[in-house]
Amino acid sequence: MADENSTTPPDRCPACGERALAPWRTVPGSDPALPGEYTLARCAGCGTAVTLDPAPPEAHESGAYGGGAPRGSRLAAPLLRHFDRRRLSFLARAGAHPPGRLLDIGAGRGRFVAAARTTGWQADGIEPSLRGVSGARAQGIELTQAGIEDAAVEPGSLDAASLWHVLEHLDDPAAALEQIAGWIAPGGALVVGVPNLASVQSGAGGARWYHLDVPRHRTHFTVRGLHALLRRRGLEPVATHHVLAEHNPFGLWVSVVSRATTTPSWLYHALKRNASLRSRDALITVAALPFVPVAILAELAFGLARRGGTIAVVSRRR
Numbered sequence: 001m002a003d004e005n006s007t008t009p010p011d012r013c014p015a016c017g018e019r020a021l022a023p024w025r026t027v028p029g030s031d032p033a034l035p036g037e038y039t040l041a042r043c044a045g046c047g048t049a050v051t052l053d054p055a056p057p058e059a060h061e062s063g064a065y066g067g068g069a070p071r072g073s074r075l076a077a078p079l080l081r082h083f084d085r086r087r088l089s090f091l092a093r094a095g096a097h098p099p100g101r102l103l104d105i106g107a108g109r110g111r112f113v114a115a116a117r118t119t120g121w122q123a124d125g126i127e128p129s130l131r132g133v134s135g136a137r138a139q140g141i142e143l144t145q146a147g148i149e150d151a152a153v154e155p156g157s158l159d160a161a162s163l164w165h166v167l168e169h170l171d172d173p174a175a176a177l178e179q180i181a182g183w184i185a186p187g188g189a190l191v192v193g194v195p196n197l198a199s200v201q202s203g204a205g206g207a208r209w210y211h212l213d214v215p216r217h218r219t220h221f222t223v224r225g226l227h228a229l230l231r232r233r234g235l236e237p238v239a240t241h242h243v244l245a246e247h248n249p250f251g252l253w254v255s256v257v258s259r260a261t262t263t264p265s266w267l268y269h270a271l272k273r274n275a276s277l278r279s280r281d282a283l284i285t286v287a288a289l290p291f292v293p294v295a296i297l298a299e300l301a302f303g304l305a306r307r308g309g310t311i312a313v314v315s316r317r318r
């Protein structure tokens with residue numbers, strides 16, 4: 001766990017840049033492989049929070065991030081393709097259509113790059129982990145192994161970029177967005193997906209909210225905070241989507257069930273082969289299955305009320 005220096009809140013909110021952060025709450029590690037307590041601080045202006053305690057070096061290589069195909073991944077494939085098309089549609093609705101150059105930043109195993117190519121984009125991906133790059137290669141997709149700070153991308157060369165559930169993992173999201181904004185041509189579009197700390201499910205899940213994912217998530221954005229950060233980096237938000245089937249209904253349901261299970265987000269970890277299937281948590285989870293349709297409808301309502309569990313913000317380079 002962290003020493004005192006590392007838990008000192010930063011001088012300025014990393015999102016809006018206007019206010020200092022104040023200590024907020026202590027939450028348990030979201031992954032059985034990353035136990036302990038983590039301190040969060042929050043901005044009184046935009047509501048964005050940060051995880052003060054550092055993530056251990058192995059955070060992105062252990063537990064649910066340990067690698068290997070999740071249980072049921074073949075069954076999920078058609079659904080994942082649907083989610084990729086929806087992300088592309090967000091760009092298209094903001095005026096970013098193929099042909100053109102698209103970069104997926106933090107491309108994982110390259111699924112979105114492949115989806116973008118099938119619609120006519122000249123799409124590439126950068127991904128820092130060897131596991132992701134190797135996994136993509138096994139599917140016939142070449143990615144560049146690089147982080148944002150060391151990627152060689154021509155300034156102003158991109159017509160579109162995707163930063164999907166990446167920004168919240170970065171220690172300096174403002175520096176990353178500055179770099180990315182420089183890669184995008186004026187008028188080009190960026191789609192950013194992040195959890196929404198100002199969502200109904202964040203409140204319902206509390207310290208065990210599924211999308212808190214502490215300590216891997218370093219910044220916990222609100223819509224207001226993300227908009228402010230994008231604007232500060234020359235990216236004008238043009239659309240904010242709250243109805244997202246990809247993460248939101250599951251996030252709501254698991255967050256509520258997590259209040260009764262011993263392992264936070266037990267089903268997620270069981271699917272990732274990171275929690276035992278033979279546990280009391282399994283019985284609790286099965287008992288909660290009838291409430292899945294309720295969670296789907298409830299999250300749809302929250303999304304329409306602009307309080308969705310995760311958001312997708314499309315911005316255009318000025």
Ligand SMILES: [Zn+2]
Pocket residue numbers: 013014015016017018019043044045046047048225
């Ligand atoms: Zn702020």
